[in-house]
Amino acid sequence: MQTLPDTLCYLNGEYTPLRDAKVSVLDRGFIFGDGIYEVVPVYGARLFRFDEHLARLGRSLSKLRIANPATPAQWLERSRRLVAALAEKTGAQDQLVYIQVTRGVALRDHVMPPDIAPTVFMMASAMKPATPEQRHHGVACVTARDFRWERGDIKSTSLLGNVLARQMSADHGALETIMFRDGYLTEASASNVWVVHEGAVLGPPKSEHVLEGIRYDLIRELCEEEGIAYNLRPIPEGEVLAADELLLSSATKEVLPVTTLDGQPVGHGALRGKPGPVYARLFEAYQRAKASQSI
Numbered sequence: 001m002q003t004l005p006d007t008l009c010y011l012n013g014e015y016t017p018l019r020d021a022k023v024s025v026l027d028r029g030f031i032f033g034d035g036i037y038e039v040v041p042v043y044g045a046r047l048f049r050f051d052e053h054l055a056r057l058g059r060s061l062s063k064l065r066i067a068n069p070a071t072p073a074q075w076l077e078r079s080r081r082l083v084a085a086l087a088e089k090t091g092a093q094d095q096l097v098y099i100q101v102t103r104g105v106a107l108r109d110h111v112m113p114p115d116i117a118p119t120v121f122m123m124a125s126a127m128k129p130a131t132p133e134q135r136h137h138g139v140a141c142v143t144a145r146d147f148r149w150e151r152g153d154i155k156s157t158s159l160l161g162n163v164l165a166r167q168m169s170a171d172h173g174a175l176e177t178i179m180f181r182d183g184y185l186t187e188a189s190a191s192n193v194w195v196v197h198e199g200a201v202l203g204p205p206k207s208e209h210v211l212e213g214i215r216y217d218l219i220r221e222l223c224e225e226e227g228i229a230y231n232l233r234p235i236p237e238g239e240v241l242a243a244d245e246l247l248l249s250s251a252t253k254e255v256l257p258v259t260t261l262d263g264q265p266v267g268h269g270a271l272r273g274k275p276g277p278v279y280a281r282l283f284e285a286y287q288r289a290k291a292s293q294s295i
Helices: 050-063 072-090 132-137 160-171 214-226 237-241 277-292
Strands: 008-011 014-017 035-043 095-102 119-126 139-145 176-181 184-188 192-197 200-203 230-232 245-250 254-261
Touching (some): 035 050, 072 119, 132 254, 139 245, 192 214, 192 237, 200 214
Antiparallel strands (some): 192 200, 192 245
């Protein structure tokens, strides 16, 4: 049995050691996966693009008809307290703040019960960033049909489809599973996916099949800063397989180059199977954004 840490967490109005936190077995998050979550990156003990994460949390809650149980000021105060506590206890300055809100506790029934209090859980953990080797050589991915449910735009705690997809890549010694629905790119199991074609960065359009990653707008901003063309449009599987560069983005990966896909090198010519120049420019721009967009 894995030993849980005694780092501080927040649960329903109280701060308590993580290993002591308990929720009811009738919590709808446990019974149905009826809840949403957010993961906020922290650099130098400062929250990165916190307002954007909070806005997405609000959108997910609204789509599930759960009232937001806290004000922006309350979310910020709790997050900062957890970050400070972890930094003091472990020295970790780069962290992840995990926020989860479920519908709450009720007798088991599929119908959404009215007037129950949401369960609110938060914790901070040390960030595990991409390794220098992954950044230097790139990472391997595999492809699969997108077999998940139709509401990928909700950052739901119901993640079994993503778990199965991620395990497919783990079984092949790869970092991610890049998925396609009806022949078009959607996303990876825990990342957004970007295609570089003739110097332009392309991404799937925002839809119910794709989680609107916080890096969607950030990548657009970084492309504008760097003078790189950026476009969201349907991307056929063939364009992904023939890409000049492939990139992943997420809270922990930031932006990361994919250099092998289904065992084949990505790219063309001298850069085949190697991180490309667009990745290098976006990575450097991302580092500048971390310094200027954290609170």
